Amino acid sequence: MRASKEVNSEKLRVKSGNLKHKTQNLKLTEIHVSGAEGLYPLSEIQRVVRRYIERAISHPRGRPDKIILSIEDIKEKPKEIESLPVRTVHSQAPSEAKDIAIKLLKAAGVSEKAIHAALKLIKKGGLRGASLISAEKAERLEPDKQRGIRASRLGIDASAFRLLSSRLSKHGINTDTVKEALILASKVISYKDIIAELCISDDLSYTTGYVASKKFGYIRIPSIKPKGSKTGGRAFFVREGIPLGKCIRYLERKPIMINKISPCRGKVSIDEIINSPYK
Numbered sequence: 001m002r003a004s005k006e007v008n009s010e011k012l013r014v015k016s017g018n019l020k021h022k023t024q025n026l027k028l029t030e031i032h033v034s035g036a037e038g039l040y041p042l043s044e045i046q047r048v049v050r051r052y053i054e055r056a057i058s059h060p061r062g063r064p065d066k067i068i069l070s071i072e073d074i075k076e077k078p079k080e081i082e083s084l085p086v087r088t089v090h091s092q093a094p095s096e097a098k099d100i101a102i103k104l105l106k107a108a109g110v111s112e113k114a115i116h117a118a119l120k121l122i123k124k125g126g127l128r129g130a131s132l133i134s135a136e137k138a139e140r141l142e143p144d145k146q147r148g149i150r151a152s153r154l155g156i157d158a159s160a161f162r163l164l165s166s167r168l169s170k171h172g173i174n175t176d177t178v179k180e181a182l183i184l185a186s187k188v189i190s191y192k193d194i195i196a197e198l199c200i201s202d203d204l205s206y207t208t209g210y211v212a213s214k215k216f217g218y219i220r221i222p223s224i225k226p227k228g229s230k231t232g233g234r235a236f237f238v239r240e241g242i243p244l245g246k247c248i249r250y251l252e253r254k255p256i257m258i259n260k261i262s263p264c265r266g267k268v269s270i271d272e273i274i275n276s277p278y279k
Contacts, residue, residue: 003034003056003064030066032202034059036180039078039155039257045071055176060205074153078257083156083164083186085217085262085278086178088171089270097224100270101198101211107274108196108213110237114138115198118235122200127233132247135195135237141244149236151251154187156258167264173220177206185212187256193242200224202232217262217278 007029034056040048049069056067091097098119105115117138121131129148132141142149156164156179164182168174181199188197189212196213209224225231238247 001034001036001052001056001067001069002032003059003067004030005033005062005065006030033061033064036176037152037154038183039074039153039255061203074255076255078153078155078255079190080257080259081186081190082260083160083182083218083258083262084189084212086168086173086182086220086264087217087273088173088220088222088265088267089273090267091222091224093223094225097209097221100221101209101224103270104211104213104216104219104273105196105198105237108211108215108237110135110196111138114237118198118237121235122198122233123231125202125231125233130197130234130236132236132238132244134240136240141238143248149248149251151184151188153253153255154183154258155256156183160259160261163261164258164264167261171264171266177201177203178220181210182218183258185210185218186258188212188236188251189214190256191247191250193239193247194236195239196237197234198237199234200232202230204228204230213278215277216273219273 036052036055038048049071052069053067056064089100091100102112102115106112114133114135114137117140118131118133121127126146127148128146129142129150132149133139134141161179164179165174168178185197185199188194196211196215198209198211200209201207205227207225207227207229208220208222210218210220212218236251
């Protein structure tokens with residue numbers, strides 16, 4: 001599901017004699033309001049469609065002008081994977097959060113050059129999908145630099161979903177935002193040549209980002225940006241010289257289903273995380 005609306009993206013202020021400035025709209029731009037996807041059995045489709053529509057029309061970003069729903073019959077049996085373990089690091093300000101993200105990514109095997117390239121892209125914004133960045137040389141590898149890469153065809157089975165909800169509830173983070181981000185990150189990191197992911201939401205009111213990696217799992221980083229900031233995006237860091245086509249096909253086309261849930265913990269220090277790697 002993808003919901004969007006048109007907004008005025010450019011305005012011109014003109015003077016007319018002694019009259020006050022007059023504003024003229026020049027251009028309408030479509031902006032993203034809400035999105036969701038998952039893998040479901042046929043018997044669940046009607047319920048899920050109703051839930052997606054309700055989510056789109058009641059989103060804090062406002063009511064959309066357009067809601068597009070796509071339903072596809074997936075023939076390939078999904079690969080079953082385990083979710084990443086969840087921890088939340090102590091962080092109270094964007095400067096502190098940024099330093100934590102850099103420290104986590106460097107410890108996971110990403111070069112400082114690649115990290116700063118990703119942060120620059122995310123700050124600039126406008127990327128519709130994720131950027132694919134080589135972890136050492138910081139080269140952007142996605143074929144379409146505007147579209148980016150979209151991790152898709154991902155889901156979680158019913159029993160795993162219930163267990164995940166229960167474990168997240170113990171820490172007060174059982175929300176669609178957290179669960180959907182964790183499912184996506186778990187698929188991304190399950191690919192053998194992806195080292196880590198950095199994500200900052202472009203939602204104006206959501207200020208918790210994350211770093212996901214093979215080494216540390218899924219680490220939530222509160223206050224990674226100021227409230228009201230439009231900054232946001234995600235980057236996948238990959239090993240040098242990988243078969244790019246295989247990686248992109250896995251992310252965008254390979255169906256993945258989470259059937260096992262890793263431990264979910266509360267807030268911990270960055271030192272505890274660094275000293276207690278996942279793998």
